[in-house]
Structure formats: C-alpha cells, structure tokens
Amino acid sequence: MRENGAGVNSVYVGMSAKDRILACARDIYLAEGLSGLSLRAVARCAGITAPAIYRHFDDKEDLLWAVCQRGHELFASYLARGLKGATPRERLVATGMGYLDFALEHRPYYVIMFVAPPEHFGLERLAERSADEGGATFQMLVDRVRECVDAGVLSRADPVAHAVVIWGHVHGLVTIEQRLPRDPEARRLLAPPPIATDEQFRALYRRSIEALLDGLAPR
Numbered sequence: 250m251r252e253n254g255a256g257v258n259s260v261y262v263g264m265s266a267k268d269r270i271l272a273c274a275r276d277i278y279l280a281e282g283l284s285g286l287s288l289r290a291v292a293r294c295a296g297i298t299a300p301a302i303y304r305h306f307d308d309k310e311d312l313l314w315a316v317c318q319r320g321h322e323l324f325a326s327y328l329a330r331g332l333k334g335a336t337p338r339e340r341l342v343a344t345g346m347g348y349l350d351f352a353l354e355h356r357p358y359y360v361i362m363f364v365a366p367p368e369h370f371g372l373e374r375l376a377e378r379s380a381d382e383g384g385a386t387f388q389m390l391v392d393r394v395r396e397c398v399d400a401g402v403l404s405r406a407d408p409v410a411h412a413v414v415i416w417g418h419v420h421g422l423v424t425i426e427q428r429l430p431r432d433p434e435a436r437r438l439l440a441p442p443p444i445a446t447d448e449q450f451r452a453l454y455r456r457s458i459e460a461l462l463d464g465l466a467p468r
Contacts, residue, residue, distance in 0.1 A: 258294060267305045269295040275316045275357050288312070320358030321386060327351040328389045337400040338462065341393040345419050345458045349451065352423045359427070363420065390416060397462075404467045411465060418461050422454050 261269045273294035278286045288309060292299040306312040328351075331344030352359040362383070394415065395408040403411055429444070430436045437445045444450040 320362045337396040338402045403465045
C-alpha cells in the first residue's frame with residue numbers, strides 16, 4: 250500500500266504518515282464538518298491509500314479522538330508554562346497567557362476543542378474520552394488557583410468556582426480574538442483600537458487577567 254506522501258499537499262510535506270493523517274483529518278473537519286470527513290478524503294489529502302490509514306487508526310472515531318488527544322497534549326504543554334512563574338500569582342497569570350498562546354498558535358485545535366464540542370460529532374465515545382482529557386487540563390488551572398487561595402492572593406472560596414470564572418473570562422476574550430479578521434489591514438480598520446493589532450490584544454488580555462485577579466482578591 251502506498252504510504253510515502255507522494256503528491257501530498259505542500260502544507261504537510263516533511264510530516265510522518267501518521268502526522269499527515271492527523272493534520273488532514275483536523276483540517277478537513279474544520280473546512281467541511283463531519284459530513285465531509287471520510288477516511289478516503291483524509292487518505293487523498295495525506296497522499297496515501299485509504300486502507301493504509303488502518304495501520305494507524307481503527308476507524309473514523311478513533312482518528313477523530315487522536316486529533317483531539319493531540320490537541321489536548323499541546324494544550325497541556327502550554328498551560329504547563331505557568332509553572333515557571335516565581336510566585337503563585339505569576340504562575341496563574343502565566344497559565345492564562347499559555348491559554349492565549351495555544352489559541353493563537355494552534356487555531357485549528359482550539360476550534361475543535363473549545364468551539365466545536367465533541368458532542369456535535371454525534372460520537373458518544375469521543376465525547377466521553379475528550380471530556381476526560383479536558384478535565385485533566387482544567388485541573389492544571391484549578392491547581393494554580395488553589396495555590397493562590399492558599400497564599401492569600403485570591404479570596405477564600407472554592408478553587409473550582411474561581412477557576413470556572415477565570416476560564417470563562419479568558420475563553421470569552423479568545424473567542425473575540427478568533428472572530429477578528431486575520432488580515433492585519435482589515436483588522437486595523439474593523440477592530441476597536443485596543444485590539445487592532447496582535448500586540449494590543451495580547452496586552453489587553455494580560456491586563457484583563459490582572460484586573461480579574463484583583464477583583465477576586467480578599468477584601
């Protein structure tokens with residue numbers, strides 16, 4: 250069976266066959282939805298034969314799960330950057346900035362993980378498995394919040410409740426950013442001045458996290 254990437258789209262050149270399959274499945278789903286995602290379409294995109302996919306994945310749901318799992322692994326690595334902070338608050342802010350960096354640098358995975366819930370796939374096993382992975386990364390935020398509560402940086406409250414508020418805050422801001430025009434000139438013309446450029450948005454995002462933490466601090 251052909252599995253050498255001959256004729257593959259230049260976007261995927263240099264990837265292993267398995268990585269090409271994952272990238273193609275991700276991109277086809279985002280472009281065409283579940284109805285347009287077939288193993289045959291993925292094989293054409295990856296430059297392999299359809300049967301060759303079964304060397305790596307059992308079926309379409311297994312393939313989609315692998316896409317989600319790759320996204321969660323990347324996401325966890327970005328949140329882990331928060332561990333480099335010198336204080337509990339710095340570590341929590343850095344975790345929030347890692348959330349933004351992941352969304353900006355891995356937009357396709359962000360959309361699949363946070364904009365198009367697994368339930369929309371209509372695949373029950375995928376939804377359950379993805380929820381487990383999402384719980385693990387959410388726990389990373391909870392751990393940083395609990396550290397801040399223990400240090401008196403945040404008010405004495407359920408760390409999970411604080412974490413939900415923070416996640417809702419950063420997710421809302423990232424959703425705004427995701428809807429801005431990708432063309433820099435169009436963005437400068439259409440976006441409000443505080444977020445007209447990537448640098449301005451990043452600065453506003455960080456200030457908003459700092460302000461939110463101030464609001465959650467002990468009174």
